[in-house]
Amino acid sequence: MTDDTTAPALVGEFLTWYFDALPARAAALGSTGHDSTLGDFSASGFTRFERDAGRWLDRFAAVDAHGLPLEDSVDRDLVLAVLRGERARASWPDWRRDPTTYTSTILTAPLVTFLHRLRPEPELVDSVVARLAEVPAVLAAAKENLDPDLAAPKIVRRGAEQARAARGYLTGALPQEVTDDALRVRLAEAGEVAAAAFDDFTAFLDGFAERARGDWRMGEELYSTLLVEHEVLGYGAGELHERGRAAYAELEAEMRSLAGTHDWHSVMRELQADHPPTLEAMRAEYEAETARAREFLVEHDLVSFAEGERCLVVPSPVFQRPVLSVASYLQPAPLSAGRTGHFFVPHTPEHFTPEQVRQRLATNSRSQLATIAVHEAYPGHHWHLSWLAAQDRVVRKVFRTPYFSEGWALYAEKLLREEGYFTERAQELAHVEARLFRAARMIVDTALHCGDMTPEQAEEFMSTKTSLTPGTAVGEVTRYCAWPTQAPSYLTGALEIDRIRADYLAAGRGTLREFHDVIAGSGALPLGLARRVALGR
Numbered sequence: 001m002t003d004d005t006t007a008p009a010l011v012g013e014f015l016t017w018y019f020d021a022l023p024a025r026a027a028a029l030g031s032t033g034h035d036s037t038l039g040d041f042s043a044s045g046f047t048r049f050e051r052d053a054g055r056w057l058d059r060f061a062a063v064d065a066h067g068l069p070l071e072d073s074v075d076r077d078l079v080l081a082v083l084r085g086e087r088a089r090a091s092w093p094d095w096r097r098d099p100t101t102y103t104s105t106i107l108t109a110p111l112v113t114f115l116h117r118l119r120p121e122p123e124l125v126d127s128v129v130a131r132l133a134e135v136p137a138v139l140a141a142a143k144e145n146l147d148p149d150l151a152a153p154k155i156v157r158r159g160a161e162q163a164r165a166a167r168g169y170l171t172g173a174l175p176q177e178v179t180d181d182a183l184r185v186r187l188a189e190a191g192e193v194a195a196a197a198f199d200d201f202t203a204f205l206d207g208f209a210e211r212a213r214g215d216w217r218m219g220e221e222l223y224s225t226l227l228v229e230h231e232v233l234g235y236g237a238g239e240l241h242e243r244g245r246a247a248y249a250e251l252e253a254e255m256r257s258l259a260g261t262h263d264w265h266s267v268m269r270e271l272q273a274d275h276p277p278t279l280e281a282m283r284a285e286y287e288a289e290t291a292r293a294r295e296f297l298v299e300h301d302l303v304s305f306a307e308g309e310r311c312l313v314v315p316s317p318v319f320q321r322p323v324l325s326v327a328s329y330l331q332p333a334p335l336s337a338g339r340t341g342h343f344f345v346p347h348t349p350e351h352f353t354p355e356q357v358r359q360r361l362a363t364n365s366r367s368q369l370a371t372i373a374v375h376e377a378y379p380g381h382h383w384h385l386s387w388l389a390a391q392d393r394v395v396r397k398v399f400r401t402p403y404f405s406e407g408w409a410l411y412a413e414k415l416l417r418e419e420g421y422f423t424e425r426a427q428e429l430a431h432v433e434a435r436l437f438r439a440a441r442m443i444v445d446t447a448l449h450c451g452d453m454t455p456e457q458a459e460e461f462m463s464t465k466t467s468l469t470p471g472t473a474v475g476e477v478t479r480y481c482a483w484p485t486q487a488p489s490y491l492t493g494a495l496e497i498d499r500i501r502a503d504y505l506a507a508g509r510g511t512l513r514e515f516h517d518v519i520a521g522s523g524a525l526p527l528g529l530a531r532r533v534a535l536g537r
Contacts, residue, residue, distance in 0.1 A: 233526075274365055391523075
C-alpha cells in the first residue's frame with residue numbers, strides 16, 4: 001500500500017499533529033500558537049499519543065520512497081526513525097517511571113519563554129501564568145501515572161531533587177524576569193500556587209521512593225533496538241561497548257604520550273588544581289573563552305554564520321542544577337527569527353558544601369575551559385543550532401538525535417585542535433581527556449543498562465579512568481541511569497562525522513567550510529541520513 005499524500009504534505013500534516021499533541025515541546029521550539037498550555041499528561045493522553053504515533057508510522061512506511069528527491073526522501077526517513085523510536089520506547093514508558101517527565105516540562109516552559117522573548121512582556125506573562133495554573137493538575141496526573149513496580153528508587157530520588165528546587169525558581173528567579181511591578185506580582189502569585197503543588201509533589205516522591213521497586217536498567221534488547229531503529233547505527237549495544245573499549249585504549253595511549261608518563265591522572269589532577277576561584281569567576285572565564293573561539297572561526301574561515309546569532313554565557317537554571325552536573329546549551333527557538341542561544345555554566349545547588357563546590361570548579365579547570373567552550377558554543381552546539389535554525393527544512397529543526405548533535409560538538413573540538421586553537425600543552429591534554437571521557441561513557445552506559453556494572457562500579461570507573469572528581473562522577477552516573485543510550489552519542493557521532501568528512505573531501509564535493517555548512521545545516525540527522533545529504537546520494 002502506498003500513501004497517496006505527497007511526502008512534503010504528509011510531513012506538514014504530521015508536524016501539525018505533533019505540535020498539537022505536545023504543545024509544550026512546540027512552544028519551546030518557537031510556536032507561539034502553542035504557548036498557553038502544557039498539554040495532556042493523563043494516562044489516556046500518553047496512550048493516545050502512542051496509538052496515534054503508531055498510525056503515523058504506518059502512513060510514512062507506506063510512502064513509496066523511489067523517485068523522491070533526496071531531501072524529501074531524507075525527511076521521510078527521519079520521521080520514520082523518530083516514530084520507530086517512539087514505538088520501541090512505548091515498552092519502556094518514561095511517564096510511568098521518571099518524575100522528570102513532568103517536572104522538566106513544567107519548569108522548562110517558563111524558562112524558555114523568557115529566554116526567547118518572542119512576544120511583548122504582558123503576553124509572555126499571560127502565557128506563563130496560564131501554564132502555571134495547570135501545574136497542580138499535571139503533578140496530580142504524575143502521582144496517578146508513576147508506577148512503583150516500574151519506577152526505580154534512584155530515578156525517583158533524582159526527580160525529587162529537581163522538584164525540591166522548583167520553589168526557589170518559581171517564587172524567586174522567575175518573577176525577576178519581568179520589569180513591570182504589577183506583572184511581577186501577578187507572576188509571583190502564580191508561581192506560589194505552582195510552588196505549593198511542587199512542595200506537595202516533593203513530599204509524595206520522598207515517600208514514593210521508599211515504595212518504588214522498579215529497575216532503571218533498560219536491558220540489552222531494547223537498548224540495541226533503539227540504536228538500530230531510532231539512531232540508524234546498524235549495530236547494537238554489544239558492538240557499541242567494544243567500540244568504546246577500543247577508543248578508550250587508543251586515547252589513553254595518546255594521553256600517556258602527551259603527559260610524558262603512564263600516570264596521566266596525576267598530571268590532570270595537578271592541572272585541575274588551577275581553576276576559577278568562584279562559580280561567577282568560572283562563568284566569566286567561560287564567557288571570555290567563548291568569544292575567543294568565535295574570533296578563531298572567523299579568522300580561519302571555517303564556517304558561515306547565521307545572521308544575528310549570539311551566544312550568552314549564563315549560570316545554569318536553579319532547577320537544572322540537581323540533575324545536571326556539567327555544562328549545557330539551550331538553542332534559539334528554531335521556528336522563530338531569534339538566533340540567541342544560551343550556554344549554561346554548571347553552577348551547583350545551593351545546599352552543596354564548600355568541598356562539593358570546589359570539586360565542581362576543579363572539573364571546570366582552566367585547562368578544560370577551552371575545549372568545553374568550543375563544545376558548547378563555537379563551532380559546537382551554538383554555532384550548529386543557530387546555523388540550523390536559519391535553514392528551511394522545518395522537520396529537521398524539530399527532530400534531532402544526540403548521535404549527530406553531540407557528535408558534532410565533539411567533532412568541533414577535534415577540528416579546532418587540528419587548526420591550532422589549543423595553544424598550551426595543558427589545553428591539549430584536557431582536550432584529549434575530554435574525548436577519553438566520552439569513550440568511558442560508551443563503556444559505562446552500555447555496561448550499566450545491560451546489567452554488567454553497578455552504579456557504584458560505574459562511579460569508580462568514571463572517577464579513576466577519567467578526570468571527573470568523585471562528586472561529579474556520582475551526578476554523571478545518575479544521569480546515565482536515567483537517560484539510556486544518550487551518553488555514548490558523543491564519540492560515536494564524532495568518529496562517524498570524521499569519516500563522512502573524509503569521503504566528502506576525497507570526492508571533491510567542496511571545501512572544509514562548505515562541508516561544515518552543508519552537514520550541520522542539514523539538521524542533526526541520524527548519521528546514515530547525514531551521510532546521504534553530505535554526499536548527495
